[in-house]
Amino acid sequence: MEFAKRLQPLQSNVFADMDRAKAVALAAGRELIDLSLGSSDLPASAHVIEAIAQSLYDPSTHGYLLFHGTQGFRQAAANWYEKKFGIKVDPETEVLPLIGSQEGTAHLPLALLNPGDFALLLDPGYPSHAGGVYLASGQIYPMPLRAENDFLPVFNDIPAPVLAQSRMMVLSYPHNPTSAIAPLAFFQEAVAFCQQHNIALVHDFPYVDLVFAEDQNRGLLINSDLSLVPSILQADPDKSISIELFTLSKSYNMGGFRIGYAIGNAELIRALRQVKAAVDFNQYRGILNGAIAALSGPQIGVEKAVATFRQRRDTFISALHRIGWQVPTPKATMYIWAKLPTTWSHNSQEFCTQLVKKTGVAAAPGAGFGKSGEGYVRFALVHEPPILETAVERIAEFL
Numbered sequence: 001m002e003f004a005k006r007l008q009p010l011q012s013n014v015f016a017d018m019d020r021a022k023a024v025a026l027a028a029g030r031e032l033i034d035l036s037l038g039s040s041d042l043p044a045s046a047h048v049i050e051a052i053a054q055s056l057y058d059p060s061t062h063g064y065l066l067f068h069g070t071q072g073f074r075q076a077a078a079n080w081y082e083k084k085f086g087i088k089v090d091p092e093t094e095v096l097p098l099i100g101s102q103e104g105t106a107h108l109p110l111a112l113l114n115p116g117d118f119a120l121l122l123d124p125g126y127p128s129h130a131g132g133v134y135l136a137s138g139q140i141y142p143m144p145l146r147a148e149n150d151f152l153p154v155f156n157d158i159p160a161p162v163l164a165q166s167r168m169m170v171l172s173y174p175h176n177p178t179s180a181i182a183p184l185a186f187f188q189e190a191v192a193f194c195q196q197h198n199i200a201l202v203h204d205f206p207y208v209d210l211v212f213a214e215d216q217n218r219g220l221l222i223n224s225d226l227s228l229v230p231s232i233l234q235a236d237p238d239k240s241i242s243i244e245l246f247t248l249s250k251s252y253n254m255g256g257f258r259i260g261y262a263i264g265n266a267e268l269i270r271a272l273r274q275v276k277a278a279v280d281f282n283q284y285r286g287i288l289n290g291a292i293a294a295l296s297g298p299q300i301g302v303e304k305a306v307a308t309f310r311q312r313r314d315t316f317i318s319a320l321h322r323i324g325w326q327v328p329t330p331k332a333t334m335y336i337w338a339k340l341p342t343t344w345s346h347n348s349q350e351f352c353t354q355l356v357k358k359t360g361v362a363a364a365p366g367a368g369f370g371k372s373g374e375g376y377v378r379f380a381l382v383h384e385p386p387i388l389e390t391a392v393e394r395i396a397e398f399l
């Protein structure tokens with residue numbers, strides 16, 4: 001059968017490649033320590049599960065859910081946003097439920113790009129950002145992220161002809177995979193740049209809460225230092241060109257429930273809503289009820305997640321330093337972005353394939369997140385500290 005050309009660039013996927021390597025290691029009898037996927041191992045909070053469980057027995061939740069039926073969720077998202085960032089949002093026109101932030105990033109290009117238009121993406125970056133552009137038959141201009149620039153893109157390096165045909169830019173800080181954070185001044189520069197060039201600015205913001213302030217006690221508060229991890233709308237309070245995507249996957253350990261939301265410019269929200277109306281009927285109402293409970297109820301689960309990932313980060317980084325692998329300590333996210341030793345600096349895929357084959361430790365190759373990710377490897381801290389210590393011991397033997 002002949003398939004559409006747009007499928008071709010979607011055929012290689014870092015997670016699918018690692019899945020195959022993991023299966024080979026398992027078949028060879030290795031005990032797997034999987035640090036290749038950013039899927040939290042922590043549970044969703046009891047009050048969230050209770051809200052969903054009760055909904056299941058309520059037949060009024062069983063039918064299709066139209067936009068007006070999502071009002072309670074949109075209001076909860078607007079309240080959550082206003083409380084956190086002090087910016088008012090209209091739940092009618094400036095909030096849209098998503099089936100996870102991945103879904104939003106993958107569908108937005110369909111609303112913004114005509115075939116051949118450019119999207120300016122972070123390189124390395126999250127795969128759905130590129131995937132959505134391919135589905136929309138757009139072109140990608142990768143903005144390289146380099147350690148010497150704190151993994152922030154340099155806007156002035158974008159060639160003028162590309163800019164003339166660019167319709168969207170996607171940023172995402174705290175950043176997956178590099179764990180970098182971006183200051184408000186960077187977002188202000190991005191907003192001014194996109195306004196000047198008439199480009200829609202998309203900010204994918206899953207790690208809004210997974211932030212580790214310098215001060216140990218303050219680190220336990222949820223995104224306690226907003227100057228460390230600002231929202232794009234703090235740089236664009238009039239919501240002139242910006243849209244921000246949130247998810248409950250990371251802060252509330254609800255990755256499997258598939259729920260998120262977009263907040264921002266009303267025209268962008270309307271356009272994304274039009275695309276989604278052709279594709280889905282909103283998330284199940286019971287999940288929305290669970291999400292309302294998560295956003296509006298006690299935040300102790302978020303605090304626990306932050307404390308857990310902070311401890312794991314410290315354990316993993318100390319262990320790497322002990323074996324002589326010097327890796328900077330990230331201020332946010334659940335990832336360690338490690339520069340590979342020179343033997344492997346041009347082949348992160350081979351490093352990860354050999355590592356899992358010989359030791360059972362699975363990591364994500366930097367090149368899988370884009371060309372500029374080559375020479376790095378990403379470890380997701382999705383196991384308890386003793387397992388992370390074992391992983392590093394095995395890595396030491398391998399190296």
Ligand SMILES: Cc1ncc(COP(=O)(O)O)c(C=O)c1O
Pocket residue numbers: 038099100101102103126172176204206246247248249255259260
């Ligand atoms: C940058 C980024 N965007 C989106 C997602 C997916 O989020 P969701 O579960 O809401 O689709 C992830 C998950 O790891 C991510 O790191």
